Amino acid sequence: METTIQVEELTSGASGRIIPVFRRLRRSPASLHRSFIFLHSIILWILLLLPRRHHPSPGGSTVEKRRRRDEEDALRRRALAEDVGGGGCGGGCRWRTWLFFGTLRNALFCRSWVPASHQFRGIIIIIHGLNEHSGRYAPFARQLNSFSFGVFAMDWIGHGGSDGLHGYVPSLDQVVADTAAFLEKVKSENPGVPCFLYGHSTGGAVVLKAASYPHIEKMVEGVILTSPALRVKPAHPIVGAVAPIFSLVAPRYQFKGANKRGIPVSRDPAALVAKYSDPLVYTGPIRVRTGHEILRITSYLTRNFKSITVPFFVLHGTADRVTDPLASQELFDEAPSKFKDIKLYEGFLHDLLFEPEREEIAQDIIDWMLRRLGA
Numbered sequence: 503m504e505t506t507i508q509v510e511e512l513t514s515g516a517s518g519r520i521i522p523v524f525r526r527l528r529r530s531p532a533s534l535h536r537s538f539i540f541l542h543s544i545i546l547w548i549l550l551l552l553p554r555r556h557h558p559s560p561g562g563s564t565v566e567k568r569r570r571r572d573e574e575d576a577l578r579r580r581a582l583a584e585d586v587g588g589g590g591c592g593g594g595c596r597w598r599t600w601l602f603f604g605t606l607r608n609a610l611f612c613r614s615w616v617p618a619s620h621q622f623r624g625i626i627i628i629i630h631g632l633n634e635h636s637g638r639y640a641p642f643a644r645q646l647n648s649f650s651f652g653v654f655a656m657d658w659i660g661h662g663g664s665d666g667l668h669g670y671v672p673s674l675d676q677v678v679a680d681t682a683a684f685l686e687k688v689k690s691e692n693p694g695v696p697c698f699l700y701g702h703s704t705g706g707a708v709v710l711k712a713a714s715y716p717h718i719e720k721m722v723e724g725v726i727l728t729s730p731a732l733r734v735k736p737a738h739p740i741v742g743a744v745a746p747i748f749s750l751v752a753p754r755y756q757f758k759g760a761n762k763r764g765i766p767v768s769r770d771p772a773a774l775v776a777k778y779s780d781p782l783v784y785t786g787p788i789r790v791r792t793g794h795e796i797l798r799i800t801s802y803l804t805r806n807f808k809s810i811t812v813p814f815f816v817l818h819g820t821a822d823r824v825t826d827p828l829a830s831q832e833l834f835d836e837a838p839s840k841f842k843d844i845k846l847y848e849g850f851l852h853d854l855l856f857e858p859e860r861e862e863i864a865q866d867i868i869d870w871m872l873r874r875l876g877a
Contacts (some may be wrong), residue, residue: 518553533839572667580611582782583663586637587613594618595647599663602656602687604680611663612636612684615643621683624696624723624875628655629681629687631703632731632796633660633669633784634777642855645864651871652692658683658705660792662782669784670754674708681712689721691862698871703825703852706730707799713812724813724841724874726867728854729822733829734800753791765823769854771794777856807833813841815870819850827874843870 531595575774588597596616614635615692616622626646628637636655658677660666661687681699689697699722701709712718713725763853768774777783816834818827827846834844845866847854 511634514636531835544836546620565802573665575668576663576665578667579782580582580663583611583637583657585656586635586782587615587640587643589640591615591644595622595644602684604659605683607663608659608680610659610665610680610684611657611862612655612799614654615640615647617647617650619650621650622652622692622695623650623769624698624871625652625654625688625692626698626700626726626871627681627685628653628697629677629701629705629709630655631701631705632660632671632792633661634780635782637782638780639855641860642864646868649872650866651868652695654684654688656680661842663783667754667789669786669792670789671792671795672753674704674799678712678799681708682715682718685712685718685721696723696875697721697840698723698874700728700867701725701730701843702728702801702839702855704731704796706798707732707765707803710803710810710812710814711799713726713814714806719812722812723870724815726870727814727830729818729825730816730830730833731796731800732827732833733799733804733826734796749791749794753789755790757840767824768856768858769851769857773853773856777853804829804832807836809830809836811839813839813844814872815843815867817847817854817866819846819847819852821849822852822854841874 537613584599584726587599591597593757594617594662595619597614599611599802602776604610626752628636628639628643630639636843639655643655646653657664658671659670659680660668660670666672677773683869689695699709701707706731709725710727710730713722764778768776778785810833814833815836816830818825818830830844831846834840834842847857847859850857850859855861857863
């Protein structure tokens with residue numbers, strides 16, 4: 503009798519939704535043959551997805567229409583983003599939004615929260631996680647302001663108020679390059695002020711890769727990583743084999759089988775409602791290229807833990823089912839950084855800064871930065 507093997511599902515690495523591609527394989531003498539047949543079927547299906555030649559229509563080509571739709575959607579999201587993140591500042595901080603043009607000249611939506619006195623003890627740059635946006639971090643920013651830290655944040659391409667198809671990341675290396683360029687801009691406008699990089703989930707992977715470059719490491723006092731995406735594996739080796747092909751021929755395609763309910767990312771019900779009712783949070787199935795890019799960057803980082811020398815503080819909930827707290831422990835154990843710390847929160851979930859204990863967690867981050875500046 504055949505036995506069924508349950509295969510762990512592939513996650514997005516940050517949004518908390520499951521992306522099941524291959525749910526089960528059956529063990530039998532013909533399993534290898536069936537795998538080849540299945541792979542062949544996948545390739546044929548991909549070929550069917552390839553764009554076909556069409557005569558130009560009066561309204562423009564298919565590519566032009568898609569570009570216009572993407573631009574219209576980005577403008578709509580940008581208008582919404584303008585109104586997010588400024589509440590609660592009062593007289594204690596100054597808040598503004600602006601556009602920063604990234605390495606490929608894409609318009610990236612940015613926010614800043616700075617103490618009203620404009621006197622900074624330090625600066626922290628926030629790189630949000632997959633599918634969310636920087637406006638969600640306004641309460642964290644205001645807590646940082648109360649300790650005289652200036653806060654600057656950037657929405658990735660395809661996220662929040664930035665250019666691009668919502669939820670689509672053509673290259674995480676591009677996000678890394680945009681993060682580096684944004685850091686350089688902020689540093690040039692605030693000479694002599696110590697600077698930290700903060701990244702959540704896949705944003706943590708972006709920050710860690712950026713800080714692995716010597717010229718970026720020299721620009722920062724350290725990096726803070728919450729629930730970093732450091733070990734994301736495909737559901738089965740076949741997924742890893744076909745992902746590069748999929749990402750080339752159907753990069754924007756969505757896996758329709760995604761679990762709409764997802765898995766909990768916070769123990770605070772109100773925080774979950776706020777996240778998944780936010781129109782600036784992408785709630786659709788993960789796009790093929792985006793998923794492939796997550797596999798690429800996490801694989802690169804896992805292979806290079808022993809080359810990480812930047813000072814860092816990694817925080818992770820032990821009950822996180824989106825990213826792996828054991829991978830954070832492995833980073834801490836293997837990285838040769840001379841100034842490094844880790845804190846594991848027993849029973850906490852993925853979105854640490856949206857847990858009921860969010861203020862205490864934010865204070866742990868502030869205390870670490872203060873110790874780092876004192877060192």
